Amino acid sequence: MRLHLDFAEPVKGKSLLVLVDSCSKLVDAAFLQPCTASVLVEHLKIVSRLLGVPETIVTDNDPQFTSSEFAEFCAEFAIVHLRSSHYCPQSNGQAEKTVDTLKRAMESPDQRSLDAAVAAYDDTPNQALDWKTPTEVFSGRQLRLQFATLRSELAFIPAAAEKFKENYDIHHGTSSFVAGEEVLVGLNNRRRVPGIFVERVGAAMANVEVEGEILRRHIDQFWNRRVFALPQAESDDEYPLPSFAYEKT
Known part of the structure; x- marks a missing residue:
């Protein structure tokens, strides 16, 4: 558990x-x-x-x-x-x-x-x-x-929930990475850099190789390089990390 x-x-x-x-x-x-x-x-x-x-x-x-x-x-x-x-x-x-x-x-x-x-x-x-x-x-x-004892019959729409997940996956990139795959990984300074996916560690963490160093990050800090058409940053190997913060209402 x-x-x-x-x-x-x-x-x-x-x-x-x-x-x-x-x-x-x-x-x-x-x-x-x-x-x-x-x-x-x-x-x-x-x-x-x-x-x-x-x-x-x-x-x-x-x-x-x-x-x-x-x-x-x-x-x-x-x-x-x-x-x-x-x-x-x-x-x-x-x-x-x-x-x-x-x-x-x-x-x-x-x-x-x-x-x-x-x-x-x-x-x-x-x-x-x-x-x-x-x-x-x-x-x-x-x-x-x-x-x-109070709950009545509920009409669920699984397709709608599945569509929500599909839209998130497209926006954020797939989390089904394999060893050796080229990825982008978020760093603690809110930058993302190219890396090589190494392995999953548990349900939510993974190891990645960046410039010869093994880092451990949450799976949501990885992006599939094939999904994003990224603008060129000031250097050849760093990209600005997009913000996914929700606006407060």
Whole structure:
């Protein structure tokens, strides 16, 4: 099991921790007060008793996740701790997007409202899961939850979701790279340079060779050279890195 963890910005002074199972998309969330490393570790021990001990935990670089207490917890339970890449928040994107979804669904900033939002999320069919619910995929069977008794027949349009993915792939370039393929890779100074794809490392990371040096980057920091017709930059081997930031509304 691979868990993604993220803290939301405080809601009415309360720190919100969100956990997402990478495979089933199952979500759990709780308000932690105080928001310290020791409180976080105790909460994760409870989660581990209910869901099982994860093999991998993915987080950002918040102080609670870089603390010695959290490192000791991971060592005690033989958990691999991965931190998100610098300049690439997509490394922990599952948890970050879920945080936004739950905050919008909550009617009030309390645990009861949060529990209702989590229950609705986990009992909602997901296109990425072939229209099964996260609860069904995680448990291997369809549990009878509160929202299952209220949910009516839904008319899904898988083709529309597939079209969205297709448009993203065309815009961003394919992520199905093979060893030895020529790619463009984003650097930490927001430049992208030519490189040679080496290998995938896990589900979201990959190694690339740039000027004889092996670098590790998130897969979304790679671009297929055949997809983009790039303008010539000041040098022969560097190109400006395009911005994919979303405008705030």
